[in-house]
Amino acid sequence: MGERVEAWTAPAGRTREMRTRSSSGKVRAALADVAAGWLLPVAAIAVWQLAGSLGWISPEFLPTPAAIAAAFADLAANGGLLQHLGDSIRRAGIGFVFGGGLGLALGVLTGLFRRAEYVIDPSAQVLRLVPHLAIAPLIILWFGFGEVSKVVIIAAGSFFPMYVNVFLGIRQVDNKLFEVSRTLGFSRSKRVSRLILPSATPQMLLGLRTSLAVSWIGLVVAELIGSTSGIGFLINEAKQNGQPAVIFVGILIFAIVGKLLDSAVKAIERRALKWQDGYKG
Known part of the structure; x- marks a missing residue:
């Protein structure tokens, strides 16, 4: 006499929660990629502004x-x-x-x-x-x-x-x-x-x-x-x-x-x- 095996399915609320977590994880990863891309330009602009403010660079040559x-x-x-x-x-x-x-x-x-x-x-x-x-x-x-x-x-x-x-x-x-x-x-x-x-x-x-x-x-x-x-x-x-x-x-x-x-x-x-x-x- 064979045993009946029933497939377990997650409740609808649990499934929705898993999808929300997955989408939010993708959003966080995308934001991290964007932040990494902006890291070098922002650092260069900060150094550039600092050098110009301290008078290390002539404004006629390179404005801040x-x-x-x-x-x-x-x-x-x-x-x-x-x-x-x-x-x-x-x-x-x-x-x-x-x-x-x-x-x-x-x-x-x-x-x-x-x-x-x-x-x-x-x-x-x-x-x-x-x-x-x-x-x-x-x-x-x-x-x-x-x-x-x-x-x-x-x-x-x-x-x-x-x-x-x-x-x-x-x-x-x-x-x-x-x-x-x-x-x-x-x-x-x-x-x-x-x-x-x-x-x-x-x-x-x-x-x-x-x-x-x-x-x-x-x-x-x-x-x-x-x-x-x-x-x-x-x-x-x-x-x-x-x-x-x-x-x-x-x-x-x-x-x-x-x-x-x-x-x-x-x-x-x-x-x-x-x-x-x-x-x-």
Whole structure:
């Protein structure tokens, strides 16, 4: 006569409590990671402020964090800072859309078709090695000092990271997957949409992240040459007027906005690539 064994299940209240503890533990771990990331910058700023207050560093050479914060508050109160920031973001966005979009299209084309690679890739690789500063004067000579030249400079920089990563992502798809698709009788369009592009997504997202970063960096080059608005113009004007604190404000804005853009793309990566089982460290 067999014994009846009943599975024990935790009460609903106990289960809810365990979930709450687990979520709170995750929150504490996330806060600890954030605190660790801020430890070094906060310590550097404290030492910097102390050195400036004691007169160890000349304010004309390196203004204190307090002086930079005061310059930021003054610019924000005057209303000019938001206008300059808006102009910079608009230029970077338009340049990225044109450059990154073209890089995506040509990367897919050369990745899928070998004949297109023979025609496009050699020229693209040669142009990729030309620095921004080398072509910026030529672009200004062609398009003048208006908005078009700035957008072209940004687009030229954002094109290549997207193009290269999309091309490599498609070419690095495991060939065994193609053999499986032939066995299953996939059409070419189905093979591209369900096999190639999903497999190339990690590399394509890397291209998106790098292209956005280069767009933001290219914006500095574009605005430092013949601009009348934007954060780069603000930096250039502060250099001419001998205002190092304002220069640091511009640099910090470039750094903060660039970090926010990078973090946004990283969040998209985590959501889109949850299926990847990678090393977390």
